Amino acid sequence: MLFLYLHFWRVSLLAMLQYRLNLFIWMIFGVAYHTAGIGLLWGMLQRFGSIGGWSFPELLFLYALWALGHGVYAAVFGKVGQVTGHVRDGTFDRFLTRPLNPLFQVMTVPAGITIDDLFIAIPLFAVAQRLAGVAWTIDLGLLLLGTVVGAALIEGSVLLMVSTLSFWLIRIEAVRLLVETVELEFVRYPLGIFPRGAQLIFTVLLPLAFITYFPSRVFLHRAPEGLFLMPTLGYLTPLVGSVCFTLAYLFWQHGLNRYQSTGS
Amino acid sequence: MAETLGVYLGFARAALRREAAYRVSILIAMVGFATKIYVLQFVWTSLYRSSGNGTPGGIALPQMLSYMVVGQLLSLLFRSNATNHIRIKVRDGQIAIDLMRPVSLPFSLLADDLGATALNLILMGPAVGLALMLGILQSPFSTFHALAFTASLILAYLAQVHLHLLISMTAFWTLETYGLNLAMQFATLLLSGVIVPLWFLPEGFLRVTQLLPFAAIYSTPLSIYIGRLQGPELLEALGLQVAWVGGLAALVALVWSLAARRLVVQGG
Numbered sequence: 001m002l003f004l005y006l007h008f009w010r011v012s013l014l015a016m017l018q019y020r021l022n023l024f025i026w027m028i029f030g031v032a033y034h035t036a037g038i039g040l041l042w043g044m045l046q047r048f049g050s051i052g053g054w055s056f057p058e059l060l061f062l063y064a065l066w067a068l069g070h071g072v073y074a075a076v077f078g079k080v081g082q083v084t085g086h087v088r089d090g091t092f093d094r095f096l097t098r099p100l101n102p103l104f105q106v107m108t109v110p111a112g113i114t115i116d117d118l119f120i121a122i123p124l125f126a127v128a129q130r131l132a133g134v135a136w137t138i139d140l141g142l143l144l145l146g147t148v149v150g151a152a153l154i155e156g157s158v159l160l161m162v163s164t165l166s167f168w169l170i171r172i173e174a175v176r177l178l179v180e181t182v183e184l185e186f187v188r189y190p191l192g193i194f195p196r197g198a199q200l201i202f203t204v205l206l207p208l209a210f211i212t213y214f215p216s217r218v219f220l221h222r223a224p225e226g227l228f229l230m231p232t233l234g235y236l237t238p239l240v241g242s243v244c245f246t247l248a249y250l251f252w253q254h255g256l257n258r259y260q261s262t263g264s
Numbered sequence: 265m266a267e268t269l270g271v272y273l274g275f276a277r278a279a280l281r282r283e284a285a286y287r288v289s290i291l292i293a294m295v296g297f298a299t300k301i302y303v304l305q306f307v308w309t310s311l312y313r314s315s316g317n318g319t320p321g322g323i324a325l326p327q328m329l330s331y332m333v334v335g336q337l338l339s340l341l342f343r344s345n346a347t348n349h350i351r352i353k354v355r356d357g358q359i360a361i362d363l364m365r366p367v368s369l370p371f372s373l374l375a376d377d378l379g380a381t382a383l384n385l386i387l388m389g390p391a392v393g394l395a396l397m398l399g400i401l402q403s404p405f406s407t408f409h410a411l412a413f414t415a416s417l418i419l420a421y422l423a424q425v426h427l428h429l430l431i432s433m434t435a436f437w438t439l440e441t442y443g444l445n446l447a448m449q450f451a452t453l454l455l456s457g458v459i460v461p462l463w464f465l466p467e468g469f470l471r472v473t474q475l476l477p478f479a480a481i482y483s484t485p486l487s488i489y490i491g492r493l494q495g496p497e498l499l500e501a502l503g504l505q506v507a508w509v510g511g512l513a514a515l516v517a518l519v520w521s522l523a524a525r526r527l528v529v530q531g532g
Contacts, residue, residue: 046460
């Protein structure tokens with residue numbers, strides 16, 4: 001399966017190089033998008049020192065760490081969002097007849113890949129960590145790797161759970177957009193500025209705080225603040241991601257067993 | 265005259281009904297609004313706490329929160345961009361039929377957008393209610409400012425609809441307006457003062473915003489609402505809005521005449 005997956009990436013990357021202009025245009029949109037997001041943060045901090053005690057370089061680091069995890073998520077799990085479409089037009093039945101994990105097949109539909117997010121996130125992160133002055137060690141390097149994977153898994157689990165709902169409900173794109181809207185607004189800012197109830201929700205129920213906030217405290221050597229003070233939380237992103245994904249996958253399996261084709 | 269008006273009213277009513285059918289998109293817009301005002305209230309509270317000085321830029325925190333909420337209300341109100349239909353009409357040739365009709369196409373598009381915006385106006389009810397519930401929306405600075413805000417709001421609407429129309433009409437040349445629309449969204453976010461009031465930005469940045477129409481869409485009505493603009497300054501800002509609306513409308517008329525001529529050539 002790993003061999004198949006690597007082969008999928010090789011083919012997809014080669015196919016992508018056929019459409020260089022398309023990639024280039026998406027990259028420009030991506031850069032404009034991040035410029036707007038970062039520009040607003042920068043604008044806010046022009047007259048004010050910090051948000052929740054976090055300076056501009058630190059907030060930029062938070063943002064870039066999100067972008068990095070999100071880039072990996074978009075590249076690896078992006079196609080999971082198309083399950084709704086597959087179910088609606090009946091192509092999903094095709095995956096069930098092949099002797100290969102249906103989720104794996106969904107993730108490797110040969111129709112373009114979303115890698116531009118990651119292409120932009122890497123240089124963005126390189127700049128952000130420089131400005132924030134992260135003192136890299138081997139431990140921190142490993143933590144970064146684990147965090148990015150964990151963050152992608154957290155976002156991936158949310159998408160997988162929402163997509164699984166499309167086995168019962170046919171129109172689900174809206175839920176996905178709603179979740180993404182909420183997510184994007186919360187991960188940009190340090191968790192400490194929100195009330196305790198919201199902090200609890202985004203740590204336990206919908207663990208968005210593990211995507212950027214808790215790990216960033218470790219990278220930036222920030223004293224813990226807010227409701228959750230344990231410094232170890234910053235190391236838990238890979239674990240939280242794995243647990244979330246396991247739960248999401250079980251839910252997906254459950255949905256798959258109940259799946260009834262739309263018959264179209 | 266009354267008859268013509270009735271025709272355009274028909275366009276507006278049809279647009280209102282069409283937009284009301286997209287319940288999911290309304291729901292997303294409302295949740296987006298709720299999330300933004302919820303998050304931004306804590307962001308601004310935190311920013312103000314870090315500044316120490318109680319009134320940066322002469323604006324206290326409750327005023328700033330009202331500014332933020334009204335800004336989000338305006339972007340909910342202005343979310344339609346209904347003139348963008350022109351893109352599809354140009355591409356599939358429908359535009360030829362539209363041109364044969366005894367109504368002006370730009371005016372029917374404006375009526376369409378007005379109808380879609382009327383629906384958004386209905387959304388203001390629950391949106392304002394939510395902001396009041398969170399306790400982050402104050403009433404306008406004074407009765408005079410409330411009146412001036414209303415005038416400024418209408419001018420802001422006209423400025424943004426003409427700007428949208430202008431961008432939509434580039435479809436006559438490019439067939440696609442996705443990129444320009446996106447670019448305008450990002451520019452609006454940064455240069456209109458909808459999220460970060462322009463007076464918090466550095467001098468050089470401010471000068472750039474003065475040369476662009478975006479401030480007339482958000483910054484002016486918002487500054488009037490919280491009472492940052494007073495007396496002659498307020499009138500001057502309103503005058504500038506009128507100038508932008510006039511300028512953009514003239515530009516729309518010019519581009520439209522060029523576009524219509526171009527289309528005839530294409531069809532010949």
